[in-house]
Amino acid sequence: MRIGDFDFYRELLIGKSGLVLTPDKCYLLDSRLTPVAKKWGYPSLDAMTIALRGVADRKLVTDVVEAMTTNETSFFRDKRPFELFEKHVLPYLAKTRASKRSIRIWCAASSSGQEPYSLGMILKENDRMFPGWRFDIHATDISNEILDHARAGLYTQFEVQRGLPIQLLLKYFTQQGEKWQLSDAVRKMVRFENFNLLESLKPLGQFDVVFCRNVLIYFDEKTKRKVLEGITEILAPDGFLFLGGAETVLGITDRFKPMPNQRGLYVLSGSGHSLDTPGTSGQSSPLAQTRVSP
Ligand SMILES: C[S@@+](CC[C@H](N)C(=O)[O-])C[C@H]1O[C@@H](n2cnc3c(N)ncnc32)[C@H](O)[C@@H]1O
Numbered sequence: 646m647r648i649g650d651f652d653f654y655r656e657l658l659i660g661k662s663g664l665v666l667t668p669d670k671c672y673l674l675d676s677r678l679t680p681v682a683k684k685w686g687y688p689s690l691d692a693m694t695i696a697l698r699g700v701a702d703r704k705l706v707t708d709v710v711e712a713m714t715t716n717e718t719s720f721f722r723d724k725r726p727f728e729l730f731e732k733h734v735l736p737y738l739a740k741t742r743a744s745k746r747s748i749r750i751w752c753a754a755s756s757s758g759q760e761p762y763s764l765g766m767i768l769k770e771n772d773r774m775f776p777g778w779r780f781d782i783h784a785t786d787i788s789n790e791i792l793d794h795a796r797a798g799l800y801t802q803f804e805v806q807r808g809l810p811i812q813l814l815l816k817y818f819t820q821q822g823e824k825w826q827l828s829d830a831v832r833k834m835v836r837f838e839n840f841n842l843l844e845s846l847k848p849l850g851q852f853d854v855v856f857c858r859n860v861l862i863y864f865d866e867k868t869k870r871k872v873l874e875g876i877t878e879i880l881a882p883d884g885f886l887f888l889g890g891a892e893t894v895l896g897i898t899d900r901f902k903p904m905p906n907q908r909g910l911y912v913l914s915g916s917g918h919s920l921d922t923p924g925t926s927g928q929s930s931p932l933a934q935t936r937v938s939p
Pocket residue numbers: 661662663664714715716717718719722753754755756757760785786787788791840841842843857858859860863889
């Protein structure tokens with residue numbers, strides 16, 4: 646690919662999605678955009694690039710951005726954030742949201758759905774703590790294709806083998822040929838919507854918990870700060886933010902502080918949180934159960 650074309654795609658991606666394309670990722674342009682060029686009937690990637698430089702079809706631009714996203718995810722990814730959610734955050738919310746009996750959770754870059762559905766299964770497993778409560782798990786992503794996958798709730802053997810305890814597989818999924826279909830009961834707990842993190846977050850409303858995991862790593866510092874500060878405006882004053890293992894607020898914004906000894910969990914600065922509440926559900930943790938073996 647020509648240097649000028651690389652610069653063109655770098656500007657396009659950062660402007661439309663915040664994704665930073667570094668020169669060492671140049672090969673991704675060829676491998677991911679050649680199929681897009683083919684789908685759109687261009688004889689080559691160069692021909693598509695020429696078209697994009699002109700008055701490009703907006704749908705083509707969308708397809709290019711979607712193709713450049715990395716959708717890597719898994720059920721209960723990294724395990725620990727989901728343990729913290731179940732053992733610390735949920736008991737806290739059970740107490741503090743008892744009068745309104747509702748909890749709102751936002752998965753800010755939900756990919757193919759494993760993250761919000763993992764939260765849905767945890768809520769189901771702990772439903773004795775929440776009689777008659779309303780849960781809203783709002784899951785968003787910039788990619789329509791990945792959102793379609795998420796909404797279907799249909800996963801391959803490979804996907805369910807990654808992080809999903811076997812007891813939860815047997816309880817919430819049914820086998821359909823070579824795939825596994827998530828139950829309607831869990832699927833209905835999650836509302837999927839296309840949303841670009843570069844937009845204003847305010848229209849989404851207020852959330853008790855935000856999972857914004859493994860997406861800030863793809864952004865530059867300015868965009869990370871903008872997203873994190875946007876989250877301060879939609880998070881309840883005593884709400885919780887989960888970031889990915891390679892992500893932090895440190896050196897980016899002081900509006901959040903990390904919870905001591907709770908890696909990946911952040912609260913608003915000045916919220917006065919101390920999360921030492923033990924789990925109170927009396928039910929065994931789904932995460933303590935055996936993983937699906939390959
Ligand atoms: C690596 S996945 C992370 C999935 C999940 N949160 C996890 O931790 O397993 C990153 C997701 O961020 C989405 N994404 C990238 N840029 C985005 C943006 N500007 N707005 C919303 N989603 C974006 C991608 O489409 C992709 O599905």
